[in-house]
Amino acid sequence: MGKRPPLVVLSSSDDDDGGGRCTGSRAPSARRTRTPAPPPPAAKQAPSSSRKKLRRGSSGGRGRRGASDPAPSGSLKAEFDMLSEDFTECLNDLGTSGSMHQTKELWVDKYRPHSLAELAVHKKKVEDVKKWLEEKLMAPKGTHGGWSLVLTGQAGVGKSATVKAIAAEIGADMCEWTTPVPTLWAEHMHASSGLQYVSKLEEFENFVEKIRKFSLLFPTTIGSQRKLIIALIDDIPVTSGNASLARLGKCLTSLIQSTQIPTVISLTHYHKSEANDTAMWNSEELESLLQRAGAHKIVFNPVTISSIKKILFRICKQESSSTTEELVHEIATSCGGDIRHAIMSLQYYCLNPRRLNSALATSATLLESTGFGALAQGQDCYSRSSSMPSPCGRDETLTLFHALGKFLHNKRESHGDVNIDLDSFPLKEKLRRNPLKMDVPEMILSQAHGKVRTVADFLHENALDFIDDDAVDDAWVVMSYLSEADCLLAGSPITSARWTVNESNESGSMSQLIAASVAARGVLFGNAHASLSRWHTIRSPKVWQIERxxxxxxxxxxxxxxxxxxxxxxxxxxxxxxxxxxxxxxxxxxxxxxxxxxxxxxxxxxxxxxxxxxxx
Amino acid sequence: MAASSSAAAPTDTYDIPWVEKYRPSRVADVVGNSDAVSRLEVIARDGNMPNLILSGPPGTGKTTSILALAHEMLGPSYREGVLELNASDDRGLDVVRNKIKMFAQKKVTLPPGRHKIVILDEADSMTTGAQQALRRTMEIYSNTTRFALACNTSSKIIEPIQSRCAIVRFSRLSDQEILGRLMVVVAAEKVPYVPEGLEAIIFTADGDMRQALNNLQATVSGFRFVNQENVFKVCDQPHPLHVKNMVKNVLDGKFDEACSGLKQLYDLGYSPTDIITTLFRVVKNYDMAEYLKLELLKETGFAHMRICDGVGSFLQLSGLLAKFAIVRETAKA
Structure with missing residues (x-):
């Protein structure tokens, strides 16, 4: 707690401006709503930011409670002056700068889909969701059950965005579950006399209770003209332990069974990073629970590459940034169907470093100033890594495929022994190989950011496809090396059990490194008669994973x-x-x-x- | 030697680690990874930082560049506008829910286009639950607060978080890049050195700038002179040149000499684990035919495995050399 920096406090008189400072810097339209300033031309932003403001309005009230110390009025004046100065500066900025800097929002927010046409999700899925929602909105009240929809899919495929866009399209109001402001940390710390946290689970339960009651009251409050409301639950509280999981399950079940407004629950699938992490609820488990309770399920697939590309190109055009098609392609293919990540990456890669030549110049001079040509001649394997374009993409397996492709396709210089005679002593004919047309395998491995076990498994699964049908000898060699790599990886059972206790991490990582290079080099070396390069899909090693x-x-x-x-x-x-x-x-x-x-x-x-x- | 002691005298009073003393304060000064750094520089100038995950091996400048970025972007309001948490801070569910969220809601006066920044260092050590709780916070407050996560492996970050961030990958620094920085430090500290000493430091660092600077400082404060022997004495690693000669002898067919070299090394008191670790790195970077390299790596791996099993005897090391020799014999035309 001691580390927490002091709050900058603005008294209530310019509280609005203060709010405008930190929130309003994102979009001029938000500022417009608060201060009597000439309206800047950003009408397009208005709906989204006003929605956000509403949300902030409710939470900000409680947030202000935390900043309760009154500020000295002398500094306040100065602060206010600074504010207005900043404000005019900001306005000038607005007028002069190009479209690139008009808003300081994340592109993900800026280009949030506002209509169905802008969604990158597959049309059919959108139609499904829309049909369901419309059906429910038109349906007579009073029927029980069947009012909830579960959307599942991996992160960033547009689950929430779809619902929001549809709601905007059919003019329904969204009722979102946003986690309320938590009990203050300080409050908890100082009032140790049993002031309980309201756990997120309890709050969620309260919310669910409210939805249920609300929906029961609902038909009477408004007469003939029914107002359309959709409830969206995006953020199911994190529970730990079985008791709270059971409570959550009960809560959700009762919600599904008794709600009378269309309720959309979005569940994100993700792979657990640790097998023994039992603290978290498991999305599959929850999903089956929800389905058992009678929720309709729609699975969202990863967004297709072409539609991601379409969106990215559109954003590029609107930002008038000069991105190459190549880059867009790479982002789109490597994001794994995650449109949000694709847009985030695009925003990052659109930062144009060419306008800042100084940085490159300094690093170049640094390189020149070294002047030790003889230094570390054997170790320059990493030196090119900085000049290579860094891989984008969310999941490491995607760059892993790149590395695997290199190993499996095994591209070599075609012309004969150019470099062999450089060696100190002659090798047997059949052990000679032409130099590789790629970087050192170790470097590729280090760039692939993949786990060694995965690399070995993938190589094992796919290597045979890439070996010529007649070259049984090669298959022998490759498989023997892979088996040795496997052996190195596993170590003896005694060591692997003992690593937890006393063996340092380093030695573990060293055997991993060796195993990786043996596997990769073994495949490269063994595959002397590479089959003609035709299209192979790289299969995932299921069998070996079961064994593992x-x-x-x-x-x-x-x-x-x-x-x-x-x-x-x-x-x-x-x-x-x-x-x-x-x-x-x-x-x-x-x-x-x-x-x-x-x-x-x-x-x-x-x-x-x-x-x-x-x-x- | 005399020159060094006189030069070092004023700094001796407050001997802060050189890693901290020469930590770049501007993004532009961060060494290596020029692509990533130049993009971060644009962010530092223009603001509007997207949520970032910086991933890469240790000592490549992840934390440095994000701190420099925050300083450059926020300037004097750094203290209010940045929340920095690392693995030593408590970062359980409660902290994410309270501390981070309160920070995200806090009002801070910042220059236009700037956002508050939450820096989560060593983010891969956060529990899944905490990351899960972070997910929504990141989204709701994205117009006031941005997140920067630094981690060694991005796969430890759950996918929903990865999806909300742009991933900046840092790779190991090249020897030239480390050397460039070492030269700056050496010049500033007026360290007496020979080029071979710096080469040794670069070897021991293995692409890790922090390690390089620490080793340099340790050598200087221990011996006041940077040469090969001193560096390897300080770092307590078998001399790679020695090991390299050993390998070379084996490959040249001079097995006796290789064995005596190994004996020397062993008599110096290095443990078999030390020797084999150096041996692996030497073999990895040794320029030799593909088949030989593959076989040598394989044998090294097996020997390492045995040593880890507890059979760390001199015999194992000699056996390894013998296996190298056999490989050579079978490969020879």
Whole structure:
């Protein structure tokens, strides 16, 4: 708490301006609503920002409570002067600068879809949602059940955006669940006399209660002209532990069963980063719970590359930024169907560093000033990495595919032994290889940002496709190297178990590095007769993942056995699996569930990268 | 030596770590990753920072550049406008819900186009629950508050957060880049050195600027002179040149000499783990035929595995050299 910087306090007289300062800097239209200034031409922003203002209005009232110390009036005057100065400056800025700097918003907010036509989501899905909503809005009140819709899909595919756009289109009001301002940290700290936090779960329960009551009252309040209201729940509270999860489940179930206004719940799928993270609710589990309660489900697929590209091009045009088609293509392909991330990346990559030549110049002079040509001659493998375009994209597996492609396609210089004679001693004919037409494998690996286990698994799964059909010898070599890499990765069971205790992280990472280079180099070396480059899809290694999951579960059980029982070694696996596990499941069904589901999920979601060997 | 002691005298009174002393305060001064840095520079000048995830190995300037960016963007209002949390601060669910959210709601007077910044250093150590709670906060307050997360692996950040951020990847610094910065520090501190000493520091740093500067300072404060022996004494690593000679001897067929080299190294008191770690790095960067490199790496890996299993004896290291020799023999035409 001591680190928390003091609040800048503005008294109520210029509170509005103060609010305008931090909020209004984003958009001129927000300023217009508060101060009598000539309206800048940004009418397009008006609906979105006014909506936001409403939301802020309610939360700001309580937020102000936190800033309760009155400021000395002397400094206030100065501050006000500064404010107005800034304000005029800002206005001038508005007049002069180009469209690029007109608003200081995130592009994601700025180019939020306002109509159905602007949505990047597949038309059919939009139609589905719209049909459902319209149907419900037209439906007579009083029917029970079937008033809720669950939208699922990975992050950034436009679940909430679709609902909002549809609501705007059919003129319905949105009733959103936004988490209220929490109990103040300081309040909690100082009033230690049992002042409870209102937990998010309780607040959510209250909200749900309100929706239900509200919807019951609703038909009587307004006469013939029915006002259209859609409730959107975007932010299901994070629960930990089984009790609160059960409460949340109960709460949601009762909501679904009794709500009488169309309620949309959006659930984001994501891969868990850690297998043993049982603290969080699991989206699949919640989803099935909601469905059992009778919610209609619509799954959103990742946005297609072409529609992402379309949107990105449109934004580029509106921002009048000169981005290459190549860049847009790369962003669109590498974002993995996540339109929000694509736009964020675009905003980042549209920052044009060419206008700032000084930086490049200084770094160039730095490079020149080194003057030690002889230094570290063997180690220049990293030196080119800075000049390469940094990969964009959210998920590392995408750049991983790039690296895999390089290893598998195995492009080499075609003309004979140019570099061989440079070597100190001659190699056997069949062990000679032409130099690689790529960077050092280690560097590619380091740029791929992938986990070694994943790389090895993918190579194992796909390597055979890329070897010529007749070259059985090559397949031998490749597979033998891959098996050795696998061996290196796993280590002996003793070491992998002991790493948790005393082995330093470094040695673990070193064996990982070696395994990665053996796997990559093994594939490169072994594949002497690469098959003609035709199109191969890279498959995800499901079989090996099942095996791996099996192994890791076994490890886990082993660990648990050591953890739980004071007499290790007295029981064997079959006893644990057959007797104790079912018993455990029987006494506390919940505690077992997530583990079970996560294992299943691991097999299911091919890209989730739990590397239990490393973790434990 | 005399020159060094006189020059170092004034700084001796307050010996702050050079890492801090020479931490760049402007984004433009951040070394390496020129593409990322130049974009951050644009942000520093224009404001309107998007939410960022800076990911990369340690010592590549993630924290430095984000701090410099915040200072440059917010200037005097840095203290009010920036909330910086790292792994040592409590960052559980409660903090995200309260501290970060309160900060996001706080009103601060900032220049136009600037936003408050929440810097979450070492964000990969945040729990999933905390990240999940952050998700919505990021969105709701995006018009006043922006987030910058620094982490080593971006895969530890949950997808909804990744989706809300632009990812800036930092890669290891090249030796030239580290050298350039070392030269600046060396000149400013008037450190006596020989080029080989700096080369040794760069080798030990392995693309990590923080490590490089720490090693440099340790060497200087320990021996007042930067040469190879001193650096490796301070860093307590087997001399890579020695190891390199060993490998070279094996590949040239001079097995006896290689073994005596190993014996020397072992007698100096280095543990087999130290030796094999250096050996791996030497082999990795050694210029040799593809097949040889592959086989040597493989054998090194297996030997490392055995040593990790507890069989860290001199015999294992000799055996490794013998295996190198066998590989060479089988490969030889």
């Amino acid at each position: 999951t099996f192994r890791s579960t076994k490890d886990q059980i082993l660990n648990e056995r050591f953890d739980c029982s004071s007499t290790p070694g007295s029981r064997n696996f079959s006893e644990i699996v057959n007797d104790f596990r079912p018993f455990e499941r029987w006494i506390c069904p919940r505690s077992y569930m997530p583990r079970n589901v996560s294992v299943h999920h691991d097999v299911d979601g091919n890209n989730s990268e739990e590397d239990v060997i490393e973790d434990c």
